Every structure is written in C-alpha cells, then in structure tokens.
Amino acid sequence: MNHILDWRAHAGSAAEKFYKTTLWQGEHVMVGLNCLEPNQTQGLHSHQGADKLYFVLEGEGKFTIGNEERTAIAGALVVAPAGIAHGVTNMSGARLSLLVAIAPGPK
C-alpha cells in the first residue's frame, strides 16, 4: 500500500452534489478529499461516535459547526466533535478543496 500521496492528484469535480473520494482507510481513521464547486454544499449532518476534521486546501468555505458559522480559507483546520452538526458551503467563485478525516472511519 502506498503511504504517501499528493491530494492534487486526486482532486476532481462532480456536477451533482460535490466530489468526494477516499484517500486512505485505516483501522482507526478514514481520510478523504472533498471538492465543492461554487454554490455546492455539504448539508448539515453529524457523526455519532466519530470526530471529524476538515483542513482547507484551497478556496474558501462557509462552515457551520454547531452554533458557529464562519468562513475559513486555505490553511484553516476546522473540527467537528462527535455528535455536533456540521456542514460547509462554497460561496466563492472558485473550487473549495478539503482534506477530511473521520475518526474512527465508517466500517
């Protein structure tokens, strides 16, 4: 298995909803890449028993984490603790790419 990979080689777009792909699935964590084109949204949802991390790779997104709503740009770490509702919308004119990790990952 390859233990080193570059997210840029895995980016993409999806006309419906948004683009998502798994980069690595371990026993204790799943790592993926989400790409949202302008106006695409990941609706509010929560993971019971799993913490979620987003790291903004490019672009900017309007994140909701529980009662917080804030815009985050490349370089931001956004955390959604287990059970807390979270979502993100790309209100900019360029692609929003997010490294995401869910621990533990879905079985």
Added chain:
Amino acid sequence: MNHILDWRAHAGSAAEKFYKTTLWQGEHVMVGLNCLEPNQTQGLHSHQGADKLYFVLEGEGKFTIGNEERTAIAGALVVAPAGIAHGVTNMSGARLSLLVAIAPGPK
C-alpha cells in the same frame, strides 16, 4: 471552544529536538502541529492501536514508514498505520511544518 483555527498562528521553533503543539484534542483524535528546523528529526517510533497522519504544510521531509523511505513536499499526505514504525527528517534548508493527527489520541 474554538472549532476553526489557522495553523500559521501556531507555528514555532524549538532549539532542542523539534517544535510540537496540540491544536485540538477530541475524544477520538488528537490534532497537532510539528515544526522541524533544518537537520531536526523525529526519530522512528510507532503507536500501538492508533493510526497516524501527517500532512505536509510547508517545506520538505524525508519520511520513513515501515520499509518505505521517501521525500514528501507541501501537499503530501503521509499515513502510518497503527503499529508501523515511522519518522521524519528535515534535510532541506527551510522549516518543515506538519499537521499531524493521531486516532485515537493519547489519553
């Protein structure tokens, strides 16, 4: 608790060993920032029962993951599955900054 933060506000250096700080500690994952100045090393070690992720934020590092040894630059995701020995050395002339996540985090 703040759920959105920028790694650049947390970067630093340490003359001995390397700089490390915790960015977020959840129930299922710990997220931190490691900064290695030129010639600094994180020696080979492993985490029993926990997967480790590195994301290269800036600079370049020579990573060892099990039997693999490879240089990775900004944009690379490096994964060390639970129990697999891993480490990194900064052989470049500039700072190497790494977002790290350990799932589950140390209790």
